[in-house]
Amino acid sequence: MSLSVFILILVAAALTLHVARYWRPLAFVASAATTVILVWVAQNIGAGTTEIFGMHFGLQPLARDYLIVALALSGILAIATSFGDVRRGLGFLLWSWVVWLVALAIDDFVIGVFAWVSGLAIIVIAMEPRHAQRTGGAAYFLVLIVIAAGLLLIGHRFVQLFPLTPDRITLLDSAVLFLAWGLGLLLAIAPFILWLGPMADEAPPPIIAVLLGLGQPLGLWLLYLLIGQSPRLLEQTDLNVALAIGGLGSIFIGGLLCVFERRVGRLMSYAGLLALGFILIDLARGTLEGAAFAVIEIFARALSLCVMAASVTIARAIPNRWVKYLALGVFLLGGLNLVGLGPGVALATRWNVLLDFEATDRRIFILILLSMLGVLIGLARYVLTWLETLPAQAPAQDALAPTPPPESISGRIRFRLRGAWLAWRARAGQRVPASVRYTAGGIAEHWRALFAGILLSALGAFLLWYSVSPNLWLQRALETAAQLAFIR
Amino acid sequence: MPSLNDLASAFALLGTHELEFGLVIAVGVVALVADWRIALVALAAQYLLVAVLLSTLIPLQIAAVRMIAGGLVAMMFYITARRVQPQRRRRAQTQPQESRVLTPRAIFWVNLPFRFVGLTLVAVGVIAASDQIVLLNAPLLFWVTGLWLTMGGLLTIALTRDALRLGMGLLFFTSGFGIIYLSIDNSLVIYALLVIADLVIALAIAHIASAPAHFQGKRRGEM
Numbered sequence: 001m002s003l004s005v006f007i008l009i010l011v012a013a014a015l016t017l018h019v020a021r022y023w024r025p026l027a028f029v030a031s032a033a034t035t036v037i038l039v040w041v042a043q044n045i046g047a048g049t050t051e052i053f054g055m056h057f058g059l060q061p062l063a064r065d066y067l068i069v070a071l072a073l074s075g076i077l078a079i080a081t082s083f084g085d086v087r088r089g090l091g092f093l094l095w096s097w098v099v100w101l102v103a104l105a106i107d108d109f110v111i112g113v114f115a116w117v118s119g120l121a122i123i124v125i126a127m128e129p130r131h132a133q134r135t136g137g138a139a140y141f142l143v144l145i146v147i148a149a150g151l152l153l154i155g156h157r158f159v160q161l162f163p164l165t166p167d168r169i170t171l172l173d174s175a176v177l178f179l180a181w182g183l184g185l186l187l188a189i190a191p192f193i194l195w196l197g198p199m200a201d202e203a204p205p206p207i208i209a210v211l212l213g214l215g216q217p218l219g220l221w222l223l224y225l226l227i228g229q230s231p232r233l234l235e236q237t238d239l240n241v242a243l244a245i246g247g248l249g250s251i252f253i254g255g256l257l258c259v260f261e262r263r264v265g266r267l268m269s270y271a272g273l274l275a276l277g278f279i280l281i282d283l284a285r286g287t288l289e290g291a292a293f294a295v296i297e298i299f300a301r302a303l304s305l306c307v308m309a310a311s312v313t314i315a316r317a318i319p320n321r322w323v324k325y326l327a328l329g330v331f332l333l334g335g336l337n338l339v340g341l342g343p344g345v346a347l348a349t350r351w352n353v354l355l356d357f358e359a360t361d362r363r364i365f366i367l368i369l370l371s372m373l374g375v376l377i378g379l380a381r382y383v384l385t386w387l388e389t390l391p392a393q394a395p396a397q398d399a400l401a402p403t404p405p406p407e408s409i410s411g412r413i414r415f416r417l418r419g420a421w422l423a424w425r426a427r428a429g430q431r432v433p434a435s436v437r438y439t440a441g442g443i444a445e446h447w448r449a450l451f452a453g454i455l456l457s458a459l460g461a462f463l464l465w466y467s468v469s470p471n472l473w474l475q476r477a478l479e480t481a482a483q484l485a486f487i488r
Numbered sequence: 489m490p491s492l493n494d495l496a497s498a499f500a501l502l503g504t505h506e507l508e509f510g511l512v513i514a515v516g517v518v519a520l521v522a523d524w525r526i527a528l529v530a531l532a533a534q535y536l537l538v539a540v541l542l543s544t545l546i547p548l549q550i551a552a553v554r555m556i557a558g559g560l561v562a563m564m565f566y567i568t569a570r571r572v573q574p575q576r577r578r579r580a581q582t583q584p585q586e587s588r589v590l591t592p593r594a595i596f597w598v599n600l601p602f603r604f605v606g607l608t609l610v611a612v613g614v615i616a617a618s619d620q621i622v623l624l625n626a627p628l629l630f631w632v633t634g635l636w637l638t639m640g641g642l643l644t645i646a647l648t649r650d651a652l653r654l655g656m657g658l659l660f661f662t663s664g665f666g667i668i669y670l671s672i673d674n675s676l677v678i679y680a681l682l683v684i685a686d687l688v689i690a691l692a693i694a695h696i697a698s699a700p701a702h703f704q705g706k707r708r709g710e711m
Contacts, residue, residue: 114681124692129699135654139696143645146658146689150665157624157673 001044003057003105009041010098017078018091027082027090028451034094035075042068057105062295062480063221067104069299070214071097073306077206079455080310083448084317089207092126096215103218109156109229112222117149119218120186123211127203137198144185144195151182152222159230169236176237180246183223187216188273189280190249196273197257200265205309208265212272213305217298220283228485240284247280248364255371258378264312267382268305271338271375275301278340281353291484292477293349299473300337300349303466307334307459314456315386320449323456324390328383330460335379339372342467348474496548502540504629510537511633515640518656519607519647520600524569531656532562534637538663541633545670546679554666557683561659561690568694569652603647610639623668630671637664655693662686 013034020030042064049058059067074093081090096119103115124145127138155178162171184192200208227234234240254273261267275297282294308331315327336342340350357365429437443450466473502510510533517530535558543551618632626634637660644657666682 110675110678111681114685118685118688121688121692125695127696129651129696135649135651135696139651139654139693142689142692142696143654143658146662146685149685150661150669153669153678154623157669160673161624 001041002046003050003059003101006041006045007098007101010038010094010101013038014091014094014098017094021082021087021090024082024087024448027087028079031075031078031082031090035072035079038071038075038094039068042071055111056107057102058107059105060480061483063104065476065480066217066221066299067101069302073214073302074210076455076459077209077306077310077313080313080317080452081204081206083314083452086204088128089126089204092123093206093210096120096122096210100215100218103222107225107229109222109226110153112225113149113152113156116215116218116222117145117186120145120211120215123203123207123215126207127199129202137195137200137202141195141199148182148185151178151185155179155182156226159226159233162230162232169232172233172237175233176239176242179223179226180239180242183219184246186219187276188250188269189246189276190253190273193250193253193257193273196269197266200269201263203265205264205268205312206306208268209302209305209309212269213302216276217279217302220279220294220298224283224484234286240286243280244284247277247284248368249277250274250280251277251368251371255374257374259374261378262381262385264308264382267378268308271335271378272301272305274371274375275304275338275340278350278353282349288478288482291481292474293352295477295481296349296473303463304334304338307331307463308338310459311456314452318449318452320446321390323449323452326453326456326460328386330456330463331386332379332383333460333463335375337463337467339375339379341372341376342463347467496543502537507537507541508629508633511637515636515644515660516607518653518660519640519644520603524573524650524652527653527656528562528565528569531565531659532558534660534663535559535561538637538667541630541667542670542679545630545674546676550676550679553680554683557686561686564690564694565652565655568697572652572698606643606647607640610643611636614639624672626668626671630667634664634666634668634671637661637667640664651693651697655690655697658689658693659686662689 016030016034017027020026045059045064047059049056051057074097078090078093081087081093098119099115099122100119103112103119106112106115121142124138124142127141129136129138155175158171158175158178162169162175165171183189185195188196199211203211227239250273254270254275254277257270258267258274261270279294279297279301282290282297284290311327311331311334315324315331318324318327333342340347354365354368357368432440514530514534514537518527518534521527521530535555539551539555539558542554545551614632614635618628618635622628622631641657641659641661641664644660645654648654648657662682662685666679669678669682
């Protein structure tokens with residue numbers, strides 16, 4: 001299957017979710033169906049490249065893996081969102097992927113940057129401003145998107161002009177300055193983190209997870225696409241040093257901010273900032289192993305943020321206590337994985353970095369440990385808040401309570417039709433055995449809790465399986481990272 | 489009906505000084521005047537003047553696309569503002585005192601003298617910066633004009649808490665950036681993408697300006 005057909009399918013899927021959001025059962029079915037279809041189709045995209053207007057489009061193995069995981073996670077977030085009463089952002093979990101797919105597949109940095117920032121701008125539309133007609137986190141994030149895109153384009157222009165003066169690296173240094181500035185703004189690398197909190201205040205958790213976990217890594221993908229085309233950007237400048245410093249700063253600041261945070265959006269953002277710091281440090285090594293570890297960290301970060309967002313969304317939507325406790329457990333698993341304390345993959349990559357610092361600079365080692373502790377404190381504080389809000393017993397709804405008939409004519413017609421439908425259903429139900437009737441009634445009443453429980457259990461089980469199979473993921477990451485242009 | 493040649497002749501009447509003066513006035517109006525209708529006219533005029541300026545770098549037919557995009561953006565903002573303003577007026581009349589306290593206020597009292605001082609500082613900064621540095625040998629006219637529009641846009645963004653006004657500032661910024669970038673890289677692909685970006689930005693701003701508020705008073709420790 002070609003990429004253009006896949007883009008059409010993606011548009012159709014996003015449109016379906018956008019329309020289906022009005023009726024909850026339809027939104028749930030559409031989310032589940034589109035997730036399965038998109039993942040299946042993404043696995044079957046052809047490996048060849050397509051040429052349009054002189055630009056080449058093709059998915060490298062790493063990009064294909066990322067796309068499959070990202071679509072699966074976006075779909076899971078869509079399913080979790082479909083349980084809630086507010087489903088306005090459902091379609092936006094997929095709309096951005098229409099342009100982000102272009103950013104993943106294209107070999108041109110400029111078009112890639114435009115596609116990436118367009119996807120981020122689409123995400124802004126899914127945000128919920130706290131004050132009507134007033135600027136807030138969403139609006140300022142949009143401003144940053146525009147400014148950062150401009151900086152990236154100017155940085156790219158410097159790289160383009162460098163071959164005119166190959167004996168002087170002034171242009172390359174300027175390019176690194178603009179690229180680091182632009183990427184630093186959009187990835188919220190320290191010290192450019194100011195937008196992260198206000199943005200998190202105005203975005204629902206699934207949108208935060210898609211933006212930070214799945215959208216941000218595309219910027220790193222584009223940077224390394226550019227490095228693959230101009231390797232001197234890495235060889236003759238201090239880009240790796242800038243990445244390492246930015247990574248360390250992100251870890252320290254992310255950990256520190258988590259200590260004082262009790263809002264879930266901000267907590268997720270700052271914990272994600274800590275994980276981003278480890279990704280940057282892995283990339284700063286400039287080796288195949290570093291790139292493979294960074295890939296694993298990117299996947300672990302995306303998975304953790306999505307698991308946390310899905311569990312919070314489900315806990316807010318479903319009143320059943322057992323679902324809330326299950327969501328709390330899965331949230332904790334996701335949080336521990338984000339900190340790097342889950343067993344397996346994340347632990348292996350984190351401790352690799354930590355042991356390096358333990359051998360070279362013990363002060364940084366201790367500061368990183370303290371930062372991780374800061375995220376743990378933030379998680380613990382939030383979990384305690386969550387436990388306090390759990391009701392002793394969910395209020396029982398009296399299904400037999402009489403409702404007054406509506407006064408309008410259309411309302412009366414609907415009331416009569418509904419009465420006739422309920423009477424017919426009751427008569428038909430008499431013919432079904434009592435045990436079947438009881439089970440079906442229970443499912444009909446608690447279908448949301450049932451499917452939410454299944455989804456949460458599946459997420460938790462996947463997280464545990466993912467954690468205990470590190471060799472599988474490391475091997476795949478090494479294979480795919482070895483095929484990247486900048487490594488070759 | 490006027491043809492493209494008529495448009496070219498009309499554009500030819502505008503000299504460099506007139507263009508520069510017009511853009512100085514446009515930025516000044518958006519940064520200083522509180523009335524959204526006047527600011528919207530300034531935004532539309534800015535699109536027209538920038539298209540005239542860009543027609544010296546790229547063919548007129550292509551430069552005119554920016555004018556069309558500007559017209560669409562201005563229309564989008566006008567419709568949004570018309571929808572939003574009555575609600576704002578009604579809310580201001582009916583709001584109880586406590587909820588008025590919750591409405592966010594600017595940190596500083598951003599009145600006309602404050603904005604005027606800010607604009608003057610930006611003007612001095614642009615003159616000083618364009619005298620000292622040039623980005624990749626960009627022609628002085630485009631460098632100064634681009635810098636003025638970008639800085640003026642950023643000033644507008646910094647001074648306002650109104651979503652539509654912020655959008656206007658952002659579009660001034662993209663116009664300035666477009667002038668600077670096209671003067672150092674005469675790429676039609678970039679030009680087309682910038683025009684599309686303007687429309688996407690206007691769409692997002694229109695959404696932010698017209699979206700209902702979700703503020704519930706809870707800030708810390710919310711589930």
